[in-house]
Amino acid sequence: MKAIHMIAFILLIIGGLNWLLVGLFGWDIFTVTGLGMSSVVARIVYILVGLSAIYELFTHKQNCKACSSAAPSAPASTM
Numbered sequence: 001m002k003a004i005h006m007i008a009f010i011l012l013i014i015g016g017l018n019w020l021l022v023g024l025f026g027w028d029i030f031t032v033t034g035l036g037m038s039s040v041v042a043r044i045v046y047i048l049v050g051l052s053a054i055y056e057l058f059t060h061k062q063n064c065k066a067c068s069s070a071a072p073s074a075p076a077s078t079m
């Protein structure tokens, strides 16, 4: 499913950028927007980001050309 793949990717980027903000400034996306890190909306997004990470963990190698071409046993049909 390409749609799920794209959603998972976007959520991972959002999660990564959020951690960049936390690391650099001590900000969180949801603190900046006034929702608060413990708000229901924030918790739902954190859960979705985490689920996206799990999804990518298990599907990344199948979807990623860089990873699949590095594996010697993988078929070279994507080249």
Ligand SMILES: [Zn+2]
Residues within 6 Å of the ligand: 060, 061, 064, 065, 066, 067, 068
């Ligand atoms: Zn990869």
